[in-house]
Amino acid sequence: MTIDQPPAARDAPAPDEAGDVSRAVKAMAEEMRGWLFAAALPRWHAAGIDRERGGFHEAIDVATGAAVDAPRRARVQPRQVYSFLEAGRMGWDGDWRTPAREGLALFLERYGLGDGTVGALVSAEGALLDPGFDLYNQAFALFALAHAAAEDAGRAPAYRERAARLLARLKAACGHPAGGFHEGAPERLPLCSNPHMHLFEAALAWEAAGGGPAWTALADEIAGLALERFIDATSGGLREFFDADWRPMPDARGRILEPGHQFEWAWLLVRWGTARGEARALAAARRLFAIGEEHGVCPDRQVAMMALDERFAVLDPVARLWAQTEWLKAALALAEIAEGAAARRAYLGSALRAGAALRPYLDVPLAGLWRDKLEADGRFRDEPAPASSFYHIVCALSELDAHARRL
Structure with a gap:
């Protein structure tokens, strides 16, 4: 198999099984939607929201169901806002609007800084512990604001103004002359592709919400x-860490590729490339997906692993939950644009394998929680269920639900 082909023909369903593949995807979507609506959303609504002090908890204990009382990272709060907003869009009949609106308001109040950016860490009591700048956190602030603006027309102008102010600050303080952003001001290395991935996601969300030309330009x-610097022109793999000129770092960090990010960038490039009619982006997405599936999925555990090197040898065999959700999203996106029935069936078959990879993470005694890390020996790490995973889960299951309805 060449690296930019769809999943191998031997993995694809036979022609007479095409209907079975579609039925299996629909069944998986129904199963996952049921788990999300009946178990996960009620669990995180009941135990994941701090009703005494406000905001969202960092994690829930998988054995007791109790919230973990810990300082709260900036990235988690807007992710949870999105998760409840998306639940509402999917049709969940629980109270999604209150935690989304109150959670966003509290996030902006507690983490917001005078220059329009957001700090990094707040205590459980609401005190700002770390006002430090992290580009990753700014991306999720923009992401939550976009989804909130799309849901709430009355508050949308205020959300647009807040997002525009933050974007202007990023450009003024951290803009890179070759495109993208530095990690902070003053400048520091390495430059990172990962925050840009989430800025890309936020820009596409703002574009969908009618945010205006600034967001189209950012996307x-x-x-x-990504096409010129992050993705290696020879291998087609996407790197994580770069020097000041957007070249891979000369040390070991410059060799790292994450299978989960190959999938996640593939999903985003399909969205952007389809909207722009950019065949190059779609070809790059197929290539990224092939790298992730062929080299990043453990042949024994059948899960997407954490890290490869530039030759696609395994650097870190731990398999985190989020990578399985990104595998699922990318497979579904590529099935949508597949050229021919055989390629489409192959991508749907891969989506089914991604769903099978995800299920064991969700198989815990208290329904609606999950495990995060599967070790190389096949055992899950014993730790609380992180709230940060919910965004990945909800987004993947929303994509799955929408795709199944189109089959």
């Missing part, structure tokens, strides 16, 4: 940066 800029 185009980051897509161009």
